[in-house]
Amino acid sequence: MWPFKSRKLSTHLKQYSPPNPDWFFFALNQGEMERPNLVTQTRSNKTDLKLQWQTHNSLMRIDLFDQGHLFGRMLNRECAQTYFFFTHLSLKNSLDRLKSMSLENAGAVTTLDLTQEGRAIEWLRVSLKVLKDALESCRSDESKVVRAMLYVGKESTESRPLFRAIIFNLDITCVFDPQGVMGLVVFDDKNRSHGTSQKPALEASFKGLKPAVLDELITLSAALMSVVEKKTLKLL
DSSP, X not given: OOOSSSSOHHHHHGGGOSOOOSEEEEEEEOOTTOOOEEEEEEEETTEEEEEEEEEETTEEEEEEEETTEEEEXXXXXXXXXXXXXXXXXXXXXXXXXXXXXXXXXXXOOOHHHHHHHHHHHHHHHHXXXXXXXXXXXXXXXXXXXXXXXXXXXXXXXXXXXEEEEEETTXXXXXXXXXXXXXXXXXXXXXXXXXXXXXXXXXXXXXXXXXXXHHHHHHHHHHHHHHHHHHHHHTTO
């Protein structure tokens, strides 16, 4: 049974395109030797859209929800590619909002500020390089699993956009205060369960080098989505 009048997922997503969500959420949960279960959720103009891709009778299934109501189901490869296109575009538009904020004036920047920010960015680059290498190793190895979560957006009308990613052992949060200063907190749970670490591995504020920090987070997001898409489409 096909609840859609048309089997083309792109036909039903046109009303949401180009997606410019107030917030964007993506989650991936994959167990050992299991197919990945994916969820993309966006909210814009008081409309909630949820694309849920999950295992169903050994097939990948895409369920389309609007404001919590299931109104479509897809099972073909073309829909899978549309799912990822919409997800990539939603994420890009959400990150573009953060890009503009990273260029806002955050007040006077001293030499000491730049020195401290540079050290923090170097730590971040090294850590994210390890993380991206781990993701890349999962691209072609079906025995390796990926668990991840991305959130970009505003938690409320009054709040300012933030970025949060939980990928493998790292929990990364980036947020701007009202003065335009970017705060970055990274927890490293190493080989333990999420939430184990109570002390940040990195806690820093940025005034002058905000774009460089955001570039690292955007590159990480792109690496994650690329690997997830490649691994998932291989299952179809």
